[in-house]
Amino acid sequence: xxxxxxxxxxxxxxxxxxxxxxxxxxxxxLVAELLEEMNLTRETVIVWxxxxxVFGYYFIGTDAVEAAHxxxxxxxxGIKRTHPESFVMTYQGDGDLASIGIAETVHAAARGEKxxxxxxxxxxxxxxxxxxxxxxxxxxxxxxxxxxxxxKLTGFPMHVPEMLATLEATAYIARxxxxxxxxxxxxxxxxxxxxxxxxxxxxxxxxxxxxxxPTNWKMTPVEAMERIRQEVLPVFPIGEFKVxxxxx
Amino acid sequence: MEKKVLVNEERCKSCGLCVSVCPKHVLKISERLxxxxxxxxxxxxxxxxxxxxxxYLICPDAAIAEVRRPEPVKR
Ligand SMILES: Cc1ncc(C[n+]2csc(CCOP(=O)(O)OP(=O)(O)O)c2C)c(N)n1
Ligand code: SF4
Ligand code: SF4
Ligand code: SF4
Ligand SMILES: [Mg+2]
Numbered sequence: 409x410x411x412x413x414x415x416x417x418x419x420x421x422x423x424x425x426x427x428x429x430x431x432x433x434x435x436x437x438l439v440a441e442l443l444e445e446m447n448l449t450r451e452t453v454i455v456w457x458x459x460x461x462v463f464g465y466y467f468i469g470t471d472a473v474e475a476a477h478x479x480x481x482x483x484x485x486g487i488k489r490t491h492p493e494s495f496v497m498t499y500q501g502d503g504d505l506a507s508i509g510i511a512e513t514v515h516a517a518a519r520g521e522k523x524x525x526x527x528x529x530x531x532x533x534x535x536x537x538x539x540x541x542x543x544x545x546x547x548x549x550x551x552x553x554x555x556x557x558x559x560k561l562t563g564f565p566m567h568v569p570e571m572l573a574t575l576e577a578t579a580y581i582a583r584x585x586x587x588x589x590x591x592x593x594x595x596x597x598x599x600x601x602x603x604x605x606x607x608x609x610x611x612x613x614x615x616x617x618x619x620x621x622p623t624n625w626k627m628t629p630v631e632a633m634e635r636i637r638q639e640v641l642p643v644f645p646i647g648e649f650k651v652x653x654x655x656x
Numbered sequence: 657m658e659k660k661v662l663v664n665e666e667r668c669k670s671c672g673l674c675v676s677v678c679p680k681h682v683l684k685i686s687e688r689l690x691x692x693x694x695x696x697x698x699x700x701x702x703x704x705x706x707x708x709x710x711x712y713l714i715c716p717d718a719a720i721a722e723v724r725r726p727e728p729v730k731r
Binding site for chain 1: 658677726
């Protein structure tokens with residue numbers, strides 16, 4: 409028998425704190441697989457966020473720090489500038505990155521910091537019980553938009569990759585989805601380009617991953633993946649929004 | 657034949673995603689319980705598994721610990 413897939417070593421033996429069927433775990437595995445394949449595990453520092461993935465350092469065995477809510481890109485900036493030989497990435501939810509931390513994110517991108525951002529968009533604040541996020545869809549019911557998000561009151565969903573792609577200094581910006589095996593294979597390809605962007609010293613890279621939150625969406629994990637395809641991807645399309653010269 | 661899919665039953669949270677994506681319908685949620693109280697996924701028809709790895713790819717908990725493909729038989 410030939411092994412075709414095997415749990416990466418750097419996914420620790422500690423079971424995650426995520427709800428059953430939460431795609432945070434899929435994103436973790438993709439990160440761990442690529443770090444191993446690219447031989448980066450030992451030189452990596454992951455800056456973890458506030459949100460459901462706040463305990464990420466228990467689940468992926470690399471060096472790590474924990475940022476204050478939203479400040480991961482600012483922290484990663486300092487780490488990368490003082491340790492340019494390290495591979496520095498942030499892992500952030502949509503509340504963390506696009507709400508409280510949008511200033512840090514945009515300015516790190518505008519400065520062209522040579523860091524990589526893994527951005528998990530599940531359309532709400534999962535950890536705190538499913539409040540509306542900047543990414544919540546129009547009409548989507550959350551605990552803070554009980555009648556559905558009304559654009560007249562709270563505006564429209566925020567497309568972070570499209571925004572950041574307009575900044576001169578960004579090098580690789582893409583959006584993937586975690587709803588199906590095919591999309592997960594594609595997500596890994598995008599993430600590999602993002603990692604290569606940093607390894608080759610080209611500039612700022614970010615991959616948004618469209619995720620789900622079965623618990624707060626009040627759906628089974630399988631129904632939540634279906635909702636991604638039916639409702640989320642038409643608003644947040646998969647694609648590469650910026651591929652600077654030299655990115656491969 | 658040896659199992660083509662190895663499930664780490666203690667890591668499984670019974671989410672059912674692997675069952676939903678298996679193109680050959682050879683996975684199911686078993687009746688057993690792990691120490692957390694979840695019913696782990698199980699490969700019940702090893703013969704018809706095509707080692708595609710879809711179950712591994714979608715599993716959020718790395719509970720599909722390994723997927724293996726039989727070596728081609730030498731003549
Ligand atoms: C300064 C500060 N404000 C608010 C909070 C409460 N809080 C904890 S997690 C969170 C939002 C997390 O949402 P997201 O980043 O989308 O992560 P998810 O849980 O959805 O993965 C908030 C507002 C906090 N911990 N610290
Ligand atoms: S609350 Fe949502 S994002 Fe958080 S672990 Fe549960 S399913 Fe995942
Ligand atoms: S490897 Fe493919 S066919 Fe075999 S159990 Fe997994 S999903 Fe099903
Ligand atoms: S996808 Fe993983 S955690 Fe979910 S039922 Fe299958 S083996 Fe268990
Ligand atoms: Mg979120």
